[in-house]
């Protein structure tokens with residue numbers, strides 16, 4: 001089917017289009033030159049609208065065992081948020097960690113067309129993909145977790161070559177059907193299994209004999225040398241610990257110049273100044289990002305209210321469990337690979353620490369100069385549910401709105417923050433960079449995140465209005481692969497989405513040592529560990545789309 | 553044909569190290585495996601080829617006719633329940649879609665035995681480990697009840713006492729405690745078997761929990777064996793406590809699991825201690841995982857209002873059937889020919905293992921392929937972390953349960 005969207009202002013930073021009035025053509029699943037369409041094709045007058053590509057969430061916990069643990073523990077939240085089904089949509093529940101169908105619908109209703117699960121355990125990959133396959137409307141992808149697995153740590157201890165490590169990393173990416181590699185508290189989750197309760201970036205883990213810095217170094221290099229577009233995705237050491245900004249800056253250095261992505265960096269930007277020994281180090285962190293062009297970060301903004309923190313970082317989740325609200329918590333050691341921790345949490349605006357966390361996130365957004373290198377996330381659901389994105393965009397785009405909010409927070413937090421002095425207001429063009437152009441670039445999704453002819457027709461049309469939060473919350477139209485799926489903020493058609501993956505080449509002989517490892521120590525055979533394309537499509541329920549690697 | 557690395561869904565361990573040979577429709581497990589593991593493959597042999605055809609009120613019919621009839625039963629039912637769910641992920645997904653469309657209640661055949669652990673997760677959260685982690689990391693494993701070894705036949709070889717571990721530590725303490733004598737275990741030099749002079753396992757757990765609690769006093773009377781076990785735990789590095797909730801008395805199971813959880817969480821203050829609950833031998837982990845991600849709630853779930861509703865008291869399948877609160881039962885059970893409904897409703901649809909025999913006529917019986925033999929499937933292991941592929945190793949015309957549920961859905 002062909003459709004012409006007529007007369008909207010276009011925001012397409014990939015092609016430096018900043019609000020110019022242009023027509024957009026849709027032919028089947030792709031964007032086409034509007035002039036090339038037949039004059040009598042369906043056209044929609046969108047002259048009171050702006051158009052951006054479909055938004056892409058770079059970091060959102062939407063699938064996998066830990067999400068299901070969180071759903072189980074968040075019984076009160078689920079019972080308070082029931083979602084009825086209708087002839088289009090399946091029913092569901094939950095606000096902080098919604099059920100899968102609900103998550104897909106809420107994303108589509110906000111104009112998102114893709115979301116990436118950042119914590120796929122290799123052994124849990126099948127499960128994570130099944131949940132994501134049951135998350136309709138959007139495309140999905142996962143970052144598979146390494147850096148606390150006994151196999152890698154053993155390789156490092158044995159002095160394995162970088163190229164052997166590269167082969168292993170590539171093998172895991174292929175086996176788990178993922179698009180990137182993530183490391184969480186490098187070596188720390190492993191050390192926690194040996195009752196080590198803290199591990200700093202240059203500390204040799206007594207359990208593994210290596211330092212977090214060494215792990216981040218070899219993994220960032222592996223990802224780079226394999227030509228995987230998405231840089232190593234790093235959840236740094238010492239999450240949530242006052243004074244951790246130094247760890248974070250040291251972690252950036254561990255990459256030694258190759259690309260590295262620091263995730264939910266807000267949680268890693270804390271100083272120790274003031275009476276409470278807790279302060280903002282947003283300035284130091286932003287400066288480090290500005291200076292080091294190989295560094296990107298997503299923020300992990302917090303919002304006030306009830307949510308649940310779900311993380312692979314058992315060490316720091318255990319450390320934080322005393323603050324659980326409601327009082328319950330889970331930690332789990334997993335399969336000589338990783339772990340997970342789930343702790344419900346309520347961020348309170350009258351709490352000094354929480355108020356300052358809110359402020360620190362915004363300070364980072366406003367002090368990182370290049371919107372191509374800072375990404376809009378709440379680390380859903382850890383900082384806040386993803387449904388708070390429109391509110392976050394308004395905080396970034398509207399200074400007086402931001403300062404009004406700031407003035408209601410814990411007074412000491414206000415005093416400790418220099419947020420009120422920051423004039424910067426994000427433009428629509430910059431928001432389009434952060435939520436579309438930059439995520440597609442950093443993930444290597446060449447056909448997404450922009451509006452040129454040939455791109456996949458993932459398009460969001462917003463009706464212009466004064467309240468930017470309302471505008472971003474309820475788009476006038478959303479198109480997914482050329483199909484209109486949302487009209488006036490409501491779902492009109494349901495679609496499935498695909499799974500984006502990379503499959504870097506590697507020396508297949510690595511499988512020999514892996515087979516020995518699996519046969520001797522693991523509880524699944526190597527052959528059953530690997531997920532094939534046809535298993536993804538026929539059993540798990542999602543078609544795989546492979547993106548190229550550019551070997552260096 | 554020979555197949556390697558075949559997954560066996562006969563128990564929640566989902567061992568996938570089996571060699572199986574297939575000769576036309578006959579399937580044989582090659583090695584001298586434990587009889588419990590054999591069961592799944594022995595049961596797959598077709599006893600009576602006539603059962604491979606769907607039946608309405610005991611009379612053979614086509615699949616189309618059976619589906620149409622099943623849809624008609626759904627259309628006229630006042631309140632239906634979908635249960636069994638002894639099936640793979642795909643069938644569970646379709647069962648939930650059907651439940652939602654028909655405003656049914658949905659629960660697993662073993663629903664009742666899962667309630668206690670669900671409640672503990674909802675109320676407190678837990679500290680757990682997984683099979684490979686326990687296998688490689690533990691220096692002390694405590695089993696509550698000797699019966700666990702029978703319920704999970706390859707547990708000892710694969711997890712408790714493997715030939716090799718990553719840590720290289722073979723000095724592992726394996727403690728099994730029970731209130732009944734077990735001469736074999738008592739004589740086993742590789743096991744510390746404690747025959748407790750206590751009324752039940754629950755009391756042992758209660759005493760153990762008491763010893764770890766801050767209010768513990770030396771004056772309270774504690775079984776000396778429990779003191780010795782506690783001493784062993786306190787001096788170990790990675791302690792795994794293993795239980796299966798089905799061995800605990802139903803009316804106090806929640807209290808018992810709470811004691812175990814409190815014990816582990818208290819120990820975690822200074823050392824590494826984890827739980828490894830075992831279960832899932834009838835696919836209940838799989839069904840519960842699908843329920844949790846699709847509806848946001850663990851089982852049971854009711855779709856009577858159009859939104860999922862979770863209430864383990866009101867929507868307990870067994871009670872609803874016993875009290876005739878439902879007039880239609882759809883029973884999905886694909887792993888074992890024995891897993892027929894325990895209780896029936898006024899009308900009954902069975903989507904089941906092809907060798908099923910019923911002690912009463914069911915309105916519709918649709919035999920389906922066995923996941924892991926006739927169909928590819930996906931199943932969640934006891935630790936709810938590993939998901940394994942079930943392979944298709946035999947060719948025949950049996951439809952999958954997933955497909956049949958979809959046909960009924962579409963016919964509505």
Ligand SMILES: [Zn+2]
Nearest residue numbers: 059118264379
């Ligand atoms: Zn995260």
